[in-house]
Amino acid sequence: MPFFTVGDSQIPYDLKRSDRATRARLTVTPNAVEVVVPVSATEEDIAAMLHRRRGWLVEQTQSMREQAAKANRVQRFVTGAKIPYRGRLMRLRVEPSDDTLVEVTYRNGFLIGCPRSVSEASRDVLIESALRLWLRKRLREDVAEMVKRHGETWELKPKGVQIKDQKHLWGSCGQDRVVNLNWHLIFAPKTVLEYAVVHELCHLRHRNHGKAFWSLVGSILPDWASRKAWLDRNEHFLNLERVEV
Template sequence: MPTLQIGRKEIPYELRRSATALERRITITPGHVEVLALTRDNDSDIAGFLERKRQWVFNTVREMERIAASRHAVPRFITGSKIPYRGRNMKLVVRRTDAERIAVTYRNGFTIDLPHWAGTNADQLVVSELKLWLRHCVRRDVKQIADHYGRRFGLVPRSIRVADLIHGWGSCGPEGNILINWHLIFAPKKVLDYVVVHELAHLRHRSHGSEFWDYVAVLAPDFQTSRSWLDGHQHQLGADFLN
């Protein structure tokens, strides 16, 4: 494995070349440094790039070592943390990069690439970006669910959007405007389906009488399972994000 010599410190790094990358990139996680080079780069190109980034690499590696040494006192949103998502706890990886912008990706877990300007205590930045990503995701899910039931049953609200509701998981106003609590992104997808169906059913039946519940059963025959799950877990959904 090649190394970068900075003063007395030797920093090993993994060199990876990419035919699709538009620029060189350095990514640093605890105990690992990856240098992404272009396929056309020769040794001189890579050495020059590392020379320009050497102080940033040194400072970032030192900060990662400090975090690892005092892990009991670090923020909650670091590599190894678990992020609730659709009823499961997914692994989080936080990496430092030399990029200008923060990036959130999901593939069997969350990866956040922090830009070079992020401070040493980036907990709030990480949670803020995760919230934005999760809210975007739940908006997309709600729209897809509503479109599906709209086509099947002719239930078309005047509007449907997600919001940060203090009380309740959803609401349907008298004019057919539906609100869904974005915290449902932390619940299994079927639970979100149930809440959207519940509010869509209010377009036909305003009260929670027997006709309403009979109609919900027509729309989602197994809704009782999701309703029970929500009753049993409602105080746990997204606790790390919301406390």
């Protein structure tokens, strides 16, 4: 993997050449730095672009490290652990059960019924899997209700809705009029999820982020700016990660 040197720091990055790229594009995420360039770009072109963006690159990688340090991490899915849900950290309670499957319920916190037959070595993996399935199902239900309500009121009806694990996006709306939403939005307050849903629905009418687009968003959600600001500030909160001990 190539790397770019800034002072005493070496920043590794993934380099991709694309037939579709007309200019260089630099993306920084918590897990990687990605550089996409046109096929015709020379090594000198790439080095010059990285040199021009070196200040921004250092600032963004530092910001991502800080966000990663704040991310929600769970070592064990046991009673007392806390799981993010709708903008809050909710307590987990695990109880033995005589069922054959892990059961998840929510009553001011997560109640996990874990079969007595499950081995200690498998317990965390099975509970995590059951939690993820429960959270994704709840998100689908929330999104379906919001799409129906706003879609019918404002005549913004997508061809379909998909819940995905998107790395760089909270949502998208394709030319096929299918709305995609990141399942990690279940960790945000419901009002923030509603903003993400409305944002993508508005792209059914306006494909860009021009004045007409934001005017439509504002007609549906007058306080959209505060909801968007929460999403921008709290990206680190919107995950569920188990740390191997």
